[in-house]
Amino acid sequence: EEAEAETLTILEIYREFAEDFLAIPVIPGLKTESERFAGALRTYTIEALMSDGKALQAGTCHNLGQHFAKVFDITFLDSDGQLKHVWQSSWGVSTRLIGALVMVHGDDRGLVLPPRVAPVQVVIVPIPSEKEAESIAAAVASARAALAGPDGRGVRVEVDDRPEYTPGWKFNEWEMRGVPLRLEIGPRDVKAGQVVAVRRDTGEKLRLPAQTDALSSSVTDLLEEIQRTLFEKARAFREEHTSEASSVDEVQEVMETKRGFVRAPWCGSAECEAAVKERTGATIRCLPIAKDSSGRLSGEDAGSLVGEVDCVCCRQKARYLAYFARAY
Template sequence: MGDKRLTLQSEDFNAWYNELVYRADLADLSPVRGSMVIRPYGYALWENIQAALDGMFKASGHENLYFPMLIPVSYFEREKEHVEGFSPELAVVTHAGGKELEEPLAIRPTSETIVGEMYSKWIQSYRDLPLLYNQWCNVMRWELRTRPFLRTTEFLWQEGHTAHAGAEEALEESLRMVNIYADFAREHAAMPVVVGEKTEGERFAGALRTFTIEAMMRDTKALQSGTSHYMGENFARAFDITFSDEENELRYVHTTSWGVSTRMIGAVIMAHGDDQGLILPPRLAPVQVVVVPIYRGDQPQLARHVLSEAEELAGELAAAGVRVRVDRREGPSPGWKFNDWEQKGVPLRIELGPRDLEAGQVVVAKRLSAEKESLDRRAAAASIPARLEGFQKELYARAESFRDEHTFLADDYESFRCHVGQGWAYVVHCGKPQCEQAIQQDTKATPRCIPFDGPPAEGTCVRCGEPSAYPRRVVFARAY
């Protein structure tokens, strides 16, 4: 942590984000342009995201497996829209072992193609279905403009790939997964996401339908935080994934895919952070409670006593299931340590000094407010899990009221233009790609989704006056 203060959100939100990622020890620049090194604090955050999602995937019947990272380039040419969507971003290996390869190999940007190839071997009969598989891996997309966690050439994610006997069942699966993402975002990341379907222009390359969770950041922009796709028979036809049904008829399977990436870390940073730094939801925070012992360097005996009390308290907290750290660093002052942990977004800080110990108490400070509270030392550890749960709820409520204060219904184009400069706007839309593009050129706003629970679309398109393409309003926003 340098002496220079963090740029304020109101001064320059992008600068605030970029500085914070490095200052909070989440990531560092890599020598290769566009990629990043995820440092232990950032990786621990990812591990907590992974653990929660992985548990939800397994509870809903999915198994993990692993596909190789190199895919023959020719595979991408089998699905027309897929190749158009991904070709510009492919990184390709042409040489290996000192020789030019006979067939160039793509570093996976996503795995539908190789999954399709393997599923065509694994699936023969309706008895083999459904296949409900997921993999945790890295992927590479050669992006021109990159930002840590939000858009990097290499990133970590999970990609689920399922195959089903019929359309209805596959569609149900893709909806189940976007709802699992929404539950994760709400319950673990404390983000009140909007769940809905993408319009045609925003669909995944090769999908018939794409579902999404969209989160509002503190600058009111939207961040797509997880997507789930229903592919219909597109990939089954491209990779010849067939099965014989109960009547012994040969049919194509219906497939889905769904993914959440390290982008989720960017979402958590921008959905909750403030001018002091990160604010992490307790369920994902690598450190939920930091204990800062307070003593003076010229009183070694007292210092040892305070430190041993701090360790004892940390032991009690760990036994209560709390992720806790004691800040034993010798050099920095308590005030510097407070700032450092505030910047790292640790939900609760416990201060422990000689006077507190004498009075049989500790002081608890909450990252969400300036107030401090004294707790009875003996009862402190037992009360912390409930305080963390309370913090989690408070953080969600804060994000929800922020979102609601910046969400508008717009019925005419002038008020629409004004609202998408200040937040999200629900409008009636004609669904025409040219109309979406005209809106984007004029306002930088794009259709984020057609929210499942949004208001019904009564009236005509907010920009061109054509009839509505959808039964519900579309939410438009500027987005990352």
């Protein structure tokens, strides 16, 4: 029970990181026997949808039971004074999450990074003017200090004052690098007591007050809005590319047109799972799981169905609701 609980606790940590920090919506679920880690009792996953309609296994957690403990004779002294084989769990994410970040949010101009994980959250680009050089430099320094905070632990901000590059060149470079927010400060802005802010995700241009407290508050709010917008956009894309199917023909049609996830009833047999894969190229990504009454993820009712429906393949009574997709 403790091994199962720990496995699901880590799965929730992975789900939270993917959604709250990477702004990537994921489906937590149980892997089928054919997709399960060899030797494990259960394998849980978080599944994400990429912008090309393919799924990505973004992280897995395994309840290994006692299988490997018995193979390697790993024991502990129980409270009853008896040596017993341990129950193990194993979990991990990998660099594929970086690829997921690029594919989910990126566009034709380059990276689009969620503010919470962006190494640089804000870049300040001065618009040069010989007559107003000193006042612009002072305004840039003031803005940087306001955002970074007195201890440097505020907004992660950079100033691009390289003289050898034009502002336009800098705009393109920082857009390609995915920095969430760009601030422009030129002679007109200094006179108006403002800074120009440009969002990387939408390209929207805004004018913010240059006063220290007001600027810091406005930028912080904007970064949170960008984080939220990126997640909501990715979730809307996933919902638009999640279909229902009651036959293999319908699964195949989705895979050949819009792609994405297909929710379909499944009898639980490996034969039907293999037949759908052979026909459509789609595998069962997971049997979705939800949180129990205590607010913790539970694998007890993975892929539970409401009512009686037929299997998408064999037309016998279905036992599970499964998510199918072509995947990396």
